[in-house]
Amino acid sequence: MKSTSHSLLATALLSASLAVGDLLQICPSNGKGICYRVAVPTSSANAGSGNIYFQIRAPTSIQWVALGTGQAMSGSNIFLMYQDGTGNVTISPRLGQRYNMPQLDTSSTAASLTLLAGSGVSTDGATMTANVVCSNCQAWDGGEMVLSSTDAAWIAAWKEGPSIASADKAASIAQHDGHSQFNVDLTRAAINSDSDPFSTTRDAGGSGSDSDAGSGSGSGSGSGSGSGSGSGAGSGSGFSETTSMDKSAILAAHGIIMALVMAVLFPLGSLLMPLVGKWWLHGAWQAVAFVLMWAGFGVGIQIAQERDMMFRERHTILGTIVVVCLAIQPALGLLHHRHYVKTHGRGLISHVHIWWGRILMALGVINGGLGLVLARERDSLKVAYGVVAAITFLVYFLVKAYKTFAAIAQRRNSARKAVVAVSRLATRNVAPMRTFMAPTVSRRADFVQELYLKELKSFKPTVIKESDAVGQVATFAIPKAPKSPEEADLASSLSEYETMAVEVEGQEGAAAGQPAAVIEDWLVEDEDEEPHH
Structure with a gap:
């Protein structure tokens, strides 16, 4: 026992x-x-x-x-x-x-x-x-x-x-x-x-x-x-671990990547065009941000699926919409670039590309704030995110506004210079008028207007005689070719000269209707008389 x-x-x-x-x-x-x-x-x-x-x-x-x-x-x-x-x-x-x-x-x-x-x-x-x-x-x-x-x-x-x-x-x-x-x-x-x-x-x-x-x-x-x-x-x-996830690390990765993309990289990439003017640099910068956006979105999808909040929270719904809509932005940028190369100006596709990106960037920043609220992050982190986003978008707005007003001023200045250049060119092509007016007075007129006025002045209607039957009948003849402005001006000047009254020396005592005394031409030199032998 x-x-x-x-x-x-x-x-x-x-x-x-x-x-x-x-x-x-x-x-x-x-x-x-x-x-x-x-x-x-x-x-x-x-x-x-x-x-x-x-x-x-x-x-x-x-x-x-x-x-x-x-x-x-x-x-x-x-x-x-x-x-x-x-x-x-x-x-x-x-x-x-x-x-x-x-x-x-x-x-x-x-x-x-x-x-x-x-x-x-x-x-x-x-x-x-x-x-x-x-x-x-x-x-x-x-x-x-x-x-x-x-x-x-x-x-x-x-x-x-x-x-x-x-x-x-x-x-x-x-x-x-x-x-x-x-x-x-x-x-x-x-x-x-x-x-x-x-x-x-x-x-x-x-x-x-x-x-x-x-x-x-x-x-x-x-x-x-x-x-x-x-x-x-x-x-x-007896245990088989299926999922092991460090929330602080993976959630921080999602938040940092998406905040960096939406609040920093995309706005700065947009500023590269007006600041630097290199389309390839703008495209390369935005391509890197585009890839990072999809990486952060993938991490966010994993978190949302694990917590069963996919399409159940404002953050996940708005974030998905923003990312999907940004998927077509590279194609819009390529179409805008091709249009600009052909026309050297912006078109409808250009404005669609620009404003599509601006709206989605703003929505992305707003969605980042919703993500911080959903994650119940501390207030200091929310404030820091808001300050960074505000500074970035303030710089973005100031640069865009400065460049816009500078472009408007440049266009006005170019238009003013063009008007001045055309005026100078037109001034050079105007023919000076011959005149007997004082040399201190000068007149210039448009070439076409001057020719029109001269033709109008030279027009003389046919004299109509009451006793002459021929005068009552209009006759047609081939008009003569008009004189050139120089010829017409010269003829007019000669006509004025011929009608001028010229006072000749030695005609003071000549009676009216009597021939004037013949005055020896003072231009003819006196011939020396030969000596008488």
């Missing part, structure tokens, strides 16, 4: 050790030291309901950490742990929501959670642990989990930061920094006894206690946090 009793005791101890050693554990690859353990009693698996055990362990640098059952946050059954400020931890049953942070589940199907011994903050203050038993986690409002499943979907999330220090199960929390999704083979997590599987694995001081169903804080004592650690691996190969 004694040997038999010793044998039975040894067998029991061996079974207990195997149960503890076979507990499934996963430490997400991006979990910053966070680890989870799961155990399902055989009785619960066979019955399809009953107790399941899980452990959440994390550094105290983590503000809160959560474990949940379900494929995504929306509609999942979430178990949230954070410090209560007295050396214990609070465990809060919450229901995942689509657009808001998980809220305390107060429904009749809320998870009935009880903290076990060993829960709390370690004596060195470096680790916090929650050893939990859930009596009804096989079903909740929005889903269910088969306790004998070989591929049960679980999720995890966490947030770095200072301690929440609250025993309130409904305490508000900030959005997570990172998350992970994994599948669990619950048959590999089976334990023989429906009892605390973590009680034999305590290795560090801590405190914590049981609580009523649905609560997660209380008083009592216990020590330890589950042993074992790892990164990105699960013990017993």
Whole structure:
């Protein structure tokens, strides 16, 4: 009997050790030291309901950490742990929501959670642990989990930061920094006894206690946090991590890329044409920004799909519209360039390209602000984004306005110069009029007008005689070719000269009607008389 009793005791101890050693554990690859353990009693698996055990362990640098059952946050059954400020931890049953942070589940199907011994903050203050038993986690409002499943979907999330220090199960929390999704083979997590599987694995001081169903804080004592650690691996190969994402990194990448593209690169690229005048530099700059835009958009699509917010938020809807509309901007730019090369001016396609880009840039900046609101970023970051965007667009507006007014002034100046040049050219082509007027007075007239006036003056109508029948009949003759302006001017001048009265020396005493005395021509030289011999 004694040997038999010793044998039975040894067998029991061996079974207990195997149960503890076979507990499934996963430490997400991006979990910053966070680890989870799961155990399902055989009785619960066979019955399809009953107790399941899980452990959440994390550094105290983590503000809160959560474990949940379900494929995504929306509609999942979430178990949230954070410090209560007295050396214990609070465990809060919450229901995942689509657009808001998980809220305390107060429904009749809320998870009935009880903290076990060993829960709390370690004596060195470096680790916090929650050893939990859930009596009804096989079903909740929005889903269910088969306790004998070989591929049960679980999720995890966490947030770095200072301690929440609250025993309130409904305490508000900030959005997570990172998350992970994994599948669990619950048959590999089976334990023989429906009892605390973590009680034999305590290795560090801590405190914590049981609580009523649905609560997660209380008083009592216990020590330890589950042993074992790892990164990105699960013990017993019962876990398979499907998604591990660092929210802070990937969300920051999306925000930085899209803010840089919409608020800086696109506006500056647009200014290269009026400032530098090199179309190839403008095109190359905008092409780089175009590629970055699609990269940031791809990251945003991944985030939106993971959070099930694609086409459900103003940010995702407007962002998709802006990016899709910008897809045709390079083609519009090419058509504008070809038109300008042919005509050396802007056309309809040019204005479409310019204003299409301006409108979409403005919408992109607005959508960036909506993204910061959706991500619940701190106010200082929102202000910084607004200041950078405002400065960039102010510079853009000033440069565009300066170039526009400068172009208008240049066109006016060019038109004024053209008028002056035409006036000078017309002045050169006007023929000067011969006149006997004072030399200080000069007259110039348009060539055509002068010719018309001269022809009008030279026109003499046919004299009509009352007694002459011939004079009463109009006759037609081929008109003579008009004289050239020079000839007509010369003839007119000679006619005026002939009618002028000229006073000749020696005619003072000549009687009227008498011939004037002949005066010896004073131009003829006197001939010398020959001497008489």
